[in-house]
Amino acid sequence: MSDTHAQFVHLRVHSAYSLAEGAIHAKDLIKQSLGLGFPAVAMTDTNNMFGAMDFSMAGTGAGVQPIVGVQLSIRNSYLTVDPKARSKPEPDQLVLLSMNREGYGNLMKLVSKAHLESDASEGPQILIEDMQGLSENVICLTGGSKGPVNTLVLKDQRSDASECLDQLKDLFGDRLYVELQRHGLEEEEASEEALLDMAYEKNIPIVATNECFFVGPDMYEAHDALLCIADGAYVDETDRRRVTPEHRLKSAEEMINLFKDLPEAIENTLYISKKCLFKVDPIDPLLPNFTEGQDISEADMLRDEAIKGLRMRLDFKAAQEGLAAGKEEEWEKEYWERLDFELGIINQMGFPGYFLIVADFIQWSKDNNIPVGPGRGSGAGSVVAWVLKITDLDPLRFSLLFERFLNPERVSMPDFDIDFCQDKREQVIKYTQDKYGADKVAQIITFGKLQARAVVKACGRVMQQPYPVTDRLAKLIPNDPGSAMTLAEAVESEERFKAEIEADEQTALVVDRALKLEGFYAHSSTHAAGVVIGDRPLDQLVPLYRDPKSDMPVTQFNMKFVEQAGLVKFDFLGLKTLTVLQRAVEYVAERDIEIDLEALPLDDKKSYELLASGNAAGVFQLESTGMRAVLKGLKPDLFEDIIAVVALYRPGPMANIPTYVERKHGREEVTYKHPMLEDILSETNGIFIYQEQVMELAQKMAGYSLGQADLLRRAMGKKIKEEMDKQVEIFVEGAKERGVTDPVARAIFDEVMAFASYGFNKSHAAAYALVAYHTAYMKANYPVEFMAAIMTLDLGNTDKLAGFKQELQRMEVPLLLPNINKSQVAFVVEKSEETYCEDLDDPRHNLAIRYALGAIKGVGEKAMEAIIEEREKNGAFTDLFDFAERIDPKLMNKRQMERLAAAGAFDCLLDSRSQANAAADVVMRYANMMAAERASNQVSLFGDDASAQVDRPALPVVRNWTPTEELEHERKAVGFYISAxxxxxxxxxxxxxxxxxxxxxxxxxxxxxxxxxxxxxxxxxxxxxxxxxxxxxxxxxxxxxxxxxxxxxxxxxxxxxxxxxxxxxxxxxxxxxxxxxxxxxxxxxxxxxxxxxxxxAQSSSGLEIEVEDQDAIKSIKSVLSRRSGGKGIVKIKVPVEEDKRFAEFKLPHKYKISPELIQAIEAEIGVSSVMEQ
Known part of the structure; x- marks a missing residue:
């Protein structure tokens, strides 16, 4: 490597974390810099530090010093702005580099400030004065052609430019550098002389930078496409954002030649790099001290709470199962021993505070009527979690293992995944903010990548390839969610995809660009569940970001790197099923029946009969068509069967379902390779289903500790040959010491190896099985309330509501039409005088579900809430005009009125839906007149209300819809048929x-x-x-x-x-x-x-029509004229006034007779009856 190569350092590089702008991955930046001989390199992404930890870790031990920096947007207060200008000028830019930990801390605060305190519509930015007090140990580069000083020079505001530079020098002192750039841009050449004059005049050093967005020239066109993807532009457009081919990672030699007239600008890059020897290192987890200010340690508090909680759990278990309670009782000893063991591990690993924090916000949720799930994931295997009510499953009863959750032989943070009621999850997060401080709680960022199909479509769009061509091309890339294929793999292995590329030059060009852009970040969003809680303001540990869709701050590091920065993640998941269960319990409570789901026995006969019948629509995890077929064959009668089916019904283990079913019902013999296996596999009919079974096998047969067994389980799942070769010998030797022969031990190991890759976490399966059981219990015992609840949670999903309607029909639960005087926004249970079910003990007796107003298409929940509020305040509506007088026309329009009429919501006010529909315009005009009258406060001298001032108009006279027409209007308003x-x-x-x-x-x-x-x-x-x-x-x-x-x-x-x-x-x-x-x-x-x-029409012989007078005959003939050409004969009977007899005549033609034709004739005015012959 020549000396020249090491005589320059890039101080302005945009990585892939400059979303849809930079095209260099952090690791590649280090790798490329090493290859070019740079001793250091800076990463300065636009207004973010998303990649600071990633970049620092990539540089650790790599031979290149990572310099953590940022390009920050600055609102230029010196700039003279035309008051007539339609928009504000774009902010300028400064480059800031951290010299040490303090400087890095100041950068985090500045970037966080830019995001959290800026107007969302203007994007993140700060004023120069905002850096006061946050500039120590930060090097500032003036921003080059887009810096505030340069902007003022180009605007001929030289004195303002000088003053701006003075302000920056006051802030940064000898850490300020005038930044010079030579990308060949006109503005750079126009301002360079002035920048140099000011730098020399004020004794401010200069520095050369090359703003890098991509590595080499071969990436220029792909990067140009990336900018177009970000901006929604086309590559062929001229008036759009673009950079030059010079905006790349140039070699030191190129940069030295470029600035050979200003060698000090090159030398200063090395000088700066030697000042910036800081990188972000991972730190141990930091949690708030839960017992701060109290005279007790976290470990002691956890022990006290755990002992108290276990006593309560065991007392309840004793009462439920008729056992004697007490620590001296034999059955209790296992629980107390397990508790002591777990507490020892938790304290040894330093996690008592974590358990106390989780238990606290879960308890708060339960105290505030916010449903919490029974646990998910491996956390359900902890007795401590169970007694603190973090989880609701007895780990000993279901043989759940603590080491699957917290392994003392593999130190990592515990991780509880907690399900909350979907509607109230935000309240729990708000509680944590209130308790620990809003500045110490945030959600976690995630980044969306340009994946294979998406990047092909995006490149096709910006390169103006016809959409059908791009869409077809993208669909040729296999898109299996379990193992997504990369674009490079598709090019290599998919013959039809390769053929498309070879057949068309433009397609080949699109794929070439897409290959270069695949995997780059396109956008950021907020993680669905992750929340961090710190022991100090978070901007001391990570930079913060604002998601436009949320008021809550978000960490700029993703889940992987936020933990490296010392923050602990808590998963606050929203589970719709918990909301369904709570609502169903509340509906049942309206009948003065209290249900405690946590206390339900797990042997309810009705629940298992429901599952065995396969009627599991709406039952959590068990409602798919395939799963219902499995349930019919399985006929579960134990909770353990539900756990097993949750674990088995997945690709891979699904093949074992028939064997499990046959063995459960005694139709196939259960055999074991060794007697030791019976204790482990008897619960699952001799089949390996759970990861915990692998761990138990390793412990009992080969002498592993459970911690070692968990490591074995992980290794098996990864299938690393060298590790497996080593483990099989350890396993066999251990088994031989316990009397198992070498061939049998090896056969068992091989069987477990084959299973390990798809083995399921039993703790997770058991927790979800419990939620499934709760939903089955509610559906079996309180079917009307359960179905009303589940339909409410899918208020806007017409397809799901249609399915639930069919399920109600099967269950013989009536679904009543929407009714403006009875319906709520949600689906509700309604008691009726009509006997829907004769059996007084049947849970469906006299109960029905009233259709939700909020589920009618296009009416809007807010408007329906206002209608219901008015109805509940002032009584039922008496007619359409009473309705018009009492509603706010700002919330209602003609279209909403028509939808309500078509759905049957006004049937209680008017017999004819067609008339209610036709009256929508008249009614809404009247409603607006009434509102205007109320607003003007024009009442009569006699104190009459506004309605007395405005005459009610007449309702339009229209023919009634035929039953078929009425049903079609109903279907369009609701999404399916209700009344018929x-x-x-x-x-x-x-x-x-x-x-x-x-x-x-x-x-x-x-x-x-x-x-x-x-x-x-x-x-x-x-x-x-x-x-x-x-x-x-x-x-x-x-x-x-x-x-x-x-x-x-x-x-x-x-x-x-x-x-x-x-x-x-x-x-x-x-x-x-x-x-x-x-x-x-x-x-x-x-x-x-x-x-x-x-x-x-082929099977009807004809019609006999009776009319009131001859005037109806003309309209009948008009209807029939559209149905001629069939086989049906039509007779018409007309009354003869003199003697009240009828004259009958036959029409000369034959017609296509059908129920629809009969309805159409019946709807005509003057028709008395229509009889099919």
Missing amino acids: HPLDSYEKILERESIISAAEVFSDPGLIGQTVRMAGAILSYRESKSKNTGRKFGALMLSDRTDAFEFLIFEDDLPRTRELVEEGAPLVVNIQIKKKDDEDMVRLGSRGMDSLESVA
């Missing part, structure tokens, strides 16, 4: 045509392989192309009276399908029922279809 179904009027025809219902198809295995006739109203239709064959196919979803069903249509049948597809139209379809060997779901395929109306 379009097939209802075809009942006789369905019987005659031997139509099979969806419920029969999905429940009768005997129909598999057959072709049956089904009927349904069209819900949706889409067309797509097969990835394998490239041929088109259609997917049509229909709804009958029992369920919705979707089937595939082959390309040859698509033209006929398109003729028939009309939203809501009823069809008859010949369906072939299939079931693949490796799937639980029934698959349906079309074998021809026709409109149900046409089928009906």
Whole structure:
């Protein structure tokens, strides 16, 4: 390496953490700098220090000194701004470099200040004076062509530029450098002489920088595409942000040649680098002292609370199981010994404070009626967590292991994943802010990367490749969530993808750019669950950021690096199911029945019968079609069965489900390779399911400690050959010492090895099984309340609500139409005088669910809340105009009125939905007039209210909708049919045509392989192309009276399908029922279809219509004219006034008779009756 190579240091580099702007990964920056011989390099990302820890760790021991810095936006208070200008000028920039720990601390505070105290609309920025008191041990570069001094020079504000430079010198003293850049930009050349004059005049040293966004020239065009992706621009646009090919990581030789007339500017880069010998090192975890100010240590408090908690848990267990309680009782000893053991490990590892903090905010949540989950993850294996009520599962009863959570032989932070009610999670986080200080609590940042498919689409867009071409190309990249394929792997292994690249030059160019940009960060967001709590203001440990979507500060380090910075992560997860359970319990409480879910016995017969029936829709973790099929075969009758099925129903272990089921029911013998295995595997019918079983096996058969066994489990999961070769010998030797032969020990080890990669954490499975059991219990014992609760939580999800409606139908629980005088925003349980269920002991007796106003499409929850508030304050609405007089028209419009009318919400005020719908405009105009009258306070001399001043208009006169029309309007407003179904009027025809219902198809295995006739109203239709064959196919979803069903249509049948597809139209379809060997779901395929109306027309002989007078005949003929060409004969009976007899005549043509035609005739004015012949 020549001396020249080491005579310059880059002090201004944008890494990938300058989101969608920099294109150098932190590790690559160190690697490239090493290759170019630089002794140091600075990373100065735009307004952030996201990568400070990553960069520092990458530089540790690498032979290159990382210099932690930032490019910070400065609001230039010296700049003269045109008051007529439409927008504020862009902020200027300074580069700040940390010299030591204090300087780094000042940078963190400045960057945090820029984010947390700036107007969100203007982006992070500070004033120069904001750096007062935060400039020590910080080196400042004046910002080059985009610095405040340079901007003032270019604006001919030379005296202001001089004053600005003086202000910076006052702040930074001899740590200020005038920054010079030579990228070939006009503004750099125009200002350089003035900058040099001021620098020499004020005795301020100069420094040369090259603002780097990418490594080499070959990256320029890809980086240009990255800027376009960030700005939503096209590469071919001229008026957009861009940099030059010179904005790269140049060699020292290039920089020395570039500034050969100013050698001191080069030398000063080395001088600065020698001043900046600081890098960010990982530190041990720092937690608030939970017992600060109290005369007790955290360890002693934890022991006191744990002993008290265990006593309460054991007393409850004794009362529930009829046991004698007391520390001297034999059954209790195991619990007390385990408690002592765990407390010893927790104290030894220094984590008592962590347990106390978690227990505190969980207890606060429970005290404030915020549901908390029973635990998830390995934390459920801790007795200490159980007795502190962090978790709700008895670890000893379910053989859950503490070492799976906290291993003394592998020191790492404990990590409780805590589920809270989704709606109230933010309240718990707010509590931690209030308790520990708002400046000591923050959420955690995450970064979104440009992944394979996304980066191809993004590059295609900015390079203006036609969207269908880019979309097709992206879809050729396999996208398995479990093992996502990189773009490079797709180019290498996907033949069709390679063929597309080779066939088209533009496509090859798009992929080339995408390959270079894949993996760079595109955006930041907030981690869904992670929260950190510090023992000091967080900006002393990490820089902070503001997510525009949240008021809470966010750490600038992601989860990995925030822990390296000494902060401890707590996971505050939102689980919708907890909210469902709480709401269901509250609905039940309205009947004066109190339910304590934590105290439920785990042997409720109804709950297991529900699961065994497969009717698990809405049951947590068990509601998928495949899982319900498993439950039917398994017929669980023990809580352990639920734990097992939660663990087994995943790719890999799923293959063991049939064996588990057969062995449970005694149809297959359970055998063990060695008697020792029986104790470990008897609970799971001789099958390895849980990671804890591997640990127990290693302990009992080979003499491992549980800590060592956990390390073995981890190693097996990673399948590192060298480690496994070593471990198999340790295992075999240990087993031989306990009487197991070498071949048997090796066979068992091999079996466990094969299992280890998909073994499941039993603690996690047990915790989720408990939530599943709670939902099954509520559905089995309080079905109406449970379904009202779960539907409320999916208020805006029409597809899910449609599924729940079908489930209510199966459960024989009535779903009542929305009613403006009875409905709430949410779904509610309503007691009715009507007897829905004869059995007085049935939990459904006299109960129904009233449809939620908030679930009607397009009405808005806020408007519905206002309506309900008015109704509850001043009583039920009496008619549409009373409604108009009492609502705020600012919250309601004509469209909302029409949706409410179509959904049936006004049926209680007006018999005709069509009239209520047509009146929407009149009613809203009246509502606005009433509001204006109230606002002007114009009341009569007699004290009349506003309604007396405005005459009520007349309602429009319109014909009633036919039942079919009414249902279609209802479906559009709600998303599905509630009051009836379009097939209802075809009942006789369905019987005659031997139509099979969806419920029969999905429940009768005997129909598999057959072709049956089904009927349904069209819900949706889409067309797509097969990835394998490239041929088109259609997917049509229909709804009958029992369920919705979707089937595939082959390309040859698509033209006929398109003729028939009309939203809501009823069809008859010949369906072939299939079931693949490796799937639980029934698959349906079309074998021809026709409109149900046409089928009906073929089987009806005619109509007899009775009218009130001859005036109706004309409108009847008009309706019939659209149905001519069928087989039906139409007779009309007209009254003869003189003798009250009827004259009857037959129309000359024949017609297509159908229920829809009958309804249309019945809706005409003057028609008395219509009879089908």
